Amino acid sequence: MEDLKGKVCIVTGAGKGIGRETAKLFQRHGANLALITRTLADFTDFSTSHSDNVLMESGDVSDPATVSSFIERVLEKFGRIDVLVNNAGMRFRRPVLGTSLDEWNLVLQNNLTSVFLFCQGAGQQMVEQRYGRIINLASIVGTLGLPELSAYGASKGGIITFSKCLALEWAPYNVNVNVIAPGFCETSYAGSFKENKPDLYQFTLDRTPQDRWGKSEEIGEACLFLASDKSSFITGETISIDGGWSAW
Numbered sequence: 354m355e356d357l358k359g360k361v362c363i364v365t366g367a368g369k370g371i372g373r374e375t376a377k378l379f380q381r382h383g384a385n386l387a388l389i390t391r392t393l394a395d396f397t398d399f400s401t402s403h404s405d406n407v408l409m410e411s412g413d414v415s416d417p418a419t420v421s422s423f424i425e426r427v428l429e430k431f432g433r434i435d436v437l438v439n440n441a442g443m444r445f446r447r448p449v450l451g452t453s454l455d456e457w458n459l460v461l462q463n464n465l466t467s468v469f470l471f472c473q474g475a476g477q478q479m480v481e482q483r484y485g486r487i488i489n490l491a492s493i494v495g496t497l498g499l500p501e502l503s504a505y506g507a508s509k510g511g512i513i514t515f516s517k518c519l520a521l522e523w524a525p526y527n528v529n530v531n532v533i534a535p536g537f538c539e540t541s542y543a544g545s546f547k548e549n550k551p552d553l554y555q556f557t558l559d560r561t562p563q564d565r566w567g568k569s570e571e572i573g574e575a576c577l578f579l580a581s582d583k584s585s586f587i588t589g590e591t592i593s594i595d596g597g598w599s600a601w
Contacts, residue, residue: 356581358383361431363475365414365467366441368395370540371490374569375438375576380407382577384436387427389414414441414467424474433482436580437475439468439489439512444505457504464508465515472519476528485528488579489516490572493536493595509534513591520589529588531579536595538567562597 362379366372368390376388385406390396393411408430412419427434442464447456468489479485494502495509513532520530537543537557543566547554558564575594578584593599 354382356382356577356583357436359385360435360580361385361387361427361433362436362438362580363387363389363427363434363471364438364440365389365471368392371535371538371569371572372438372440375440375573378570378573378577379436379580382581385431387423387431387434389423389441414471415462417470420467420470420474424471424478428478434475434478435484436486437471437479437488438576438580439471439487441467442490442508444502446501447504448501449503452504460504461508461511464505465511468512468515472515472530476519476523479528480523480526483526483528485523485526486580486584487516487519487528487530488576489530489532491516491532491534491591493534493593493599495534496591496593497599516591517589524588529579529584531584531587531589532591533572533575533579534591534593534595534599535572536561536567536593536598538569538572540569560598560601561595562600565596567594567596 357379362384364372364376367376367388376386380386387408389410389412391411393409396409408427410423412423414420443460472487476485489512491512492509494506495513498506516530516532523530572594575592
């Protein structure tokens with residue numbers, strides 16, 4: 354349980370779902386945590402906001418000033434950054450012809466621009482210290498596509514390609530950059546999805562060979578592996594965790 358002992362790990366979107374479970378798992382494995390989410394009220398599983406090994410902040414991860422000040426506070430508190438998990442994001446279902454430019458930009462800013470900003474900010478420190486692990490959360494929609502998810506799919510596809518470019522740039526500095534592409538997982542929206550779109554919910558089950566949705570903890574375990582030195586020879590890869598969806 355000491356895979357990340359003493360490592361400083363940033364997790365964005367850490368208040369819910371995959372981000373929260375990943376942060377809890379990292380803490381159990383000895384990490385120092387730097388967590389950011391939209392509202393501090395989301396941090397129900399952590400006792401204090403500024404303990405010795407946990408920094409918690411709220412803010413807009415697509416805002417350059419917010420990201421810059423957060424990175425500064427992480428370095429002030431811990432002195433280094435070892436792991437970055439870019440998990441924050443958003444989605445909505447809308448046909449292309451019904452998607453406004455403002456809606457398109459909102460999704461791209463929250464899902465893709467935020468990844469760029471955090472990779473650039475944390476990556477500066479990682480390159481200087483010649484060590485780092487970056488895990489960017491994409492989606493199977495980033496490679497396979499689904500109707501009414503064009504903005505979301507474009508943002509997640511962008512994360513995958515961006516991460517490959519970054520892996521090549523930073524490999525000489527011992528900074529590994531990888532992507533996890535989850536399938537349908539039981540995150541905060543799963544209940545409303547099942548209730549409001551039962552036919553679509555059933556379709557996802559029928560389409561998934563394992564006949565179930567994934568769990569946030571299962572994605573967190575993959576993040577733990579990629580954050581640890583057990584994955585030291587893996588970079589530029591995209592790992593699909595989808596119950597077999599992308600094997601069709």
